[in-house]
Amino acid sequence: MNTPVFAPWADPDAKPLIRFQNVTKSFGDFTAIDDLTLDIFEREFFALLGPSGCGKTTMMRMLAGFEEPTQGRIELAGRDIAAVPPNKRAVNMMFQSYALFPHLSVWENIAFGLRREGKDKAAIAARVEDMLKLTRLQKFARRKPHQISGGQRQRVALARSLAKAPKLLLLDEPLGALDAKLREDTQFELMDIQEKTGTTFVIVTHDQEEAMTVASRIAVMDEGKIMQVDTPDRIYEVPNSVYVADFIGDVNILDGTLTANGENSFALHYAPDQAPITARSDRPFTDGQSAHLAIRPEKVAIHKEKPEGVDNLLSGEVLDIAYLGNLSTYHVRLPGGQVVKAQIANTRRLSRRDITWEDKVWISWTFTAGVLLDQ
Numbered sequence: 001m002n003t004p005v006f007a008p009w010a011d012p013d014a015k016p017l018i019r020f021q022n023v024t025k026s027f028g029d030f031t032a033i034d035d036l037t038l039d040i041f042e043r044e045f046f047a048l049l050g051p052s053g054c055g056k057t058t059m060m061r062m063l064a065g066f067e068e069p070t071q072g073r074i075e076l077a078g079r080d081i082a083a084v085p086p087n088k089r090a091v092n093m094m095f096q097s098y099a100l101f102p103h104l105s106v107w108e109n110i111a112f113g114l115r116r117e118g119k120d121k122a123a124i125a126a127r128v129e130d131m132l133k134l135t136r137l138q139k140f141a142r143r144k145p146h147q148i149s150g151g152q153r154q155r156v157a158l159a160r161s162l163a164k165a166p167k168l169l170l171l172d173e174p175l176g177a178l179d180a181k182l183r184e185d186t187q188f189e190l191m192d193i194q195e196k197t198g199t200t201f202v203i204v205t206h207d208q209e210e211a212m213t214v215a216s217r218i219a220v221m222d223e224g225k226i227m228q229v230d231t232p233d234r235i236y237e238v239p240n241s242v243y244v245a246d247f248i249g250d251v252n253i254l255d256g257t258l259t260a261n262g263e264n265s266f267a268l269h270y271a272p273d274q275a276p277i278t279a280r281s282d283r284p285f286t287d288g289q290s291a292h293l294a295i296r297p298e299k300v301a302i303h304k305e306k307p308e309g310v311d312n313l314l315s316g317e318v319l320d321i322a323y324l325g326n327l328s329t330y331h332v333r334l335p336g337g338q339v340v341k342a343q344i345a346n347t348r349r350l351s352r353r354d355i356t357w358e359d360k361v362w363i364s365w366t367f368t369a370g371v372l373l374d375q
Helices: 056-064 106-116 121-134 150-163 180-197 208-214 232-237 242-247
Strands: 018-027 030-040 045-049 071-076 091-094 168-172 200-205 217-222 225-230 252-262 265-269 277-280 290-295 301-303 312-323 327-333 339-345 360-365 371-373
Touching: 018 056, 030 056, 030 071, 030 225, 045 056, 045 180, 045 208, 056 071, 056 091, 056 168, 056 200, 091 150, 106 121, 106 150, 121 150, 121 180, 150 180, 180 208, 200 208, 208 232, 217 232, 217 242, 225 232, 225 242, 242 252, 242 290, 242 371, 252 277, 252 339, 265 290, 277 312, 301 339, 312 339, 327 360
Parallel strands: 045 200, 045 217, 091 168, 168 200
Antiparallel strands: 018 030, 018 071, 217 225, 252 265, 252 290, 265 277, 290 371, 301 360, 312 327, 312 360, 327 339
């Protein structure tokens, strides 16, 4: 039996849990959020991704109730939440610092919000035990925060945030304080917990890899605007602009002018005295239009000898090599001065490189490997 694909955003009848409608947020003369419209659906793990100062944390603070929109409307479950104070919203926020109470045990930290709500002792105990089990912290229940590791503290903060069963959990750079290996492990724990609880998670991050790993959808932001909202695979494979292509992962961008050479087929003239590159696109382009070809390094093959029967073949010289353990990236300078990166998986142990610095090489890619962009 096939499991149905989770994609409420593709269902025209699905009602969003969160709706930003033409939201603007200004601080004096500075516009942090600029006429932004966005829907986020129940059970999504949604990532707000962008560089520092792009407005992603401001969006989260408006959802939490710490900021109010200057213009526009924010709805949660169909209700305008502008007049609802932070402590009355079905929303919880987990901060980067975790903000645990140092004098309280792990158990008491998780119980804190439930006690504030006046729940009875048996209900609190049962809920805390559920949260300890969910986050695998039963053994550490009586310890204080300083007696456990950074990753465990992160799980305590998560358990405390989920204890009150919020409709929505906001995570502000939640893994920023962890080292790389622990961050990677914790990403998968977060995904597992989100799936088990069914809570809608909205995460703010500037880490592209983190967003690509955990999110059902990603909103790539810049200067208070959303540049693209889509699933991680489409953001990576079908970016809608040079900004998005360049922000997510590694990419080669070749600029030039286009001429049509068949149905949905174009020639990109990228350098004088060089044969044009051919590329396919369903987007409409006109002859003579400026365009950019975005192509990922892993889609570029590198050859010592000139191959036959390839769609796009360019000659060049190896300028640099980056050895990354599992991958090697070759920086190849073309006759026009452009540098194109070709990435090869190191499937065998390297005893001697076939291709090295200053070698004359050929690079190639298929007709459909690149994405033509007009902005």
